[in-house]
Structure formats: structure tokens, C-alpha cells
Amino acid sequence: MRFEKMHAAGNDYIYINLFEEKVENPGELSIRLSERHFGVGSDGIVLIGPSVQADYSMLMYNADGSEGLMCGNAARCVGKYLYERGMTSKNEISLSTKSGIKHLSLKINNSTNKVELIQVNMGKAILSAKDAGAKGYFQLALNEMIDYPIQFDEQKYRITFVSMGNPHAVIFLHNIESLEIEKIGPKIEHLNLFPDRTNVEFVEVVDSKHIKMRVWERGSGETFACGSGACAAVVAGNIIGKCKSKAKVNMRGGQLEVLWDKASKEVYLTGDAHFVYKGEI
């Protein structure tokens, strides 16, 4: 099986082209390949395939084999893959995902014909179970959580829940560098408040247009970046008065830019993406 490793801000996935390869048990494959010592090593796998309603489709699996309904960084990598591997010559691409059809806009460097930046319209941020309506995408024990206080291990946290097609619990703190994310992340991921588990973003304000974030991803642990998480952090930050609706988000592996268009309620995620290497197993 041939694959390509790609990353976006250090959020690394193994990309498999279903036009060339057959995958029978993607969850099991993701566990095996993602393992950093005995496998290839990644935050999960991404399958690129055909679609009836959109130009292409994308499925993604976390390192523990669970399926992620949306992945902002993978969607952007898929845009680069489709263009640079000659599967499209379009710079506007529609991509079917488990949380609906997303639209990608590619910025091409005319002299190299390489994709420099990829923006994905992540769709509307959903803040309450009521707004999620029939689409669902997540279960929450409460209707919504805006700056909602919780306490465990004698520590207090305030959570704002945002669905970007996948669930995010956003927590603003003062010093994220010293955070024991391996201890706290899984506890919040598994709180009863989140029957589907949740991704957890720990966010620090640099200024109103710039935030820093560390992320504990559902199913993958701490990752170097999370695109949907960056979107959720800006939406949550804007709602509770911590940042503007357009902000840069710095994560361990790099920077992404997020714009929450208040008129349409849609969230745009922009940044670069990179091929790491091709492999065969």
C-alpha cells in the first residue's frame, strides 16, 4: 500500500488515495500506522476518495482508530494533494466530509505551480444542541456551555463548547506552557458532559488578534496543531470577549489564521500544508 505523509502546522496524517489503494478496516489501519515507534507515526490516517455530490471525499481516523467527523488541517492537506498530484486543476474544490461538504480555496504560486496557502470554509460554528438540529454531529449533556464552570482535582476551569462539525471544549488559561496536558486533557475528554468525548483546547491570549493554543485531541492525544480546534478557540474567545473574530492562532507546530464571519456565521481557516514523504508498506 502506497501512502504519503503530510502535515499542516505539525498536525501529521498518513494520506491514502482510494483511487489507487483499497482499505478494508480503516480504524485498525490507523491504529497500526499511527503508532510512533512500531508504525509510520502520525496523528491518524486520511482517505481520499470519490464523491457524488462534491469533487472528492475525505474520511479521517484518529490514532486510536476512532473516526473524526471533521479535520480542518487534513482538509487543507487534501486540497494541496489533489492539486499537486494532478487530480484537479481547479483552485476551488468541494470536499465531502462526515460533517458535510466543505469548500477549499487554493492560492497557487504561478511560477512554481505549487499550492502556497489553503483556506477551508469550515461551515457554521454550532454552539448549542438546539442549533445543531437534525445534523447532530455531537452529543452534549447540556444544551450549551458558554464559559461554563467545572471543577475537578481541586482545580476550576471554564469551558466554552463549540462544534465545528466535531466537538471542542475550549478553556482560556494564563500559562499554557506549564500545563500538564497529558494529565488534564484526557480527564476533560472523557467527562460525562461529553458523551462522544471531546477535543480540548487550552488557550492563552497574546492580544486581541493573536492567541496561543495547546490541544488535546480526542483519539490522538496532544497534537502539534488542530485546525477545527483553532476555529473553535477563536469562536469561543470572541463570544466570551477574549479576542476578535479574526485572529492568528499559534500552536506547537505553527500558525493558522481564523476568521469567523459574523454575518454568515461561517468560519474560515487558512494556512499552509506540506508533503513530508511518500512511502510503501
Ligand SMILES: N[C@@H](CCC[C@H](N)C(=O)O)C(=O)O
Ligand atoms: N486535527 C484535526 C481534528 C481531528 C479529529 C479530532 N481528533 C476529532 O476526533 O474530532 C483538525 O485539524 O481539525
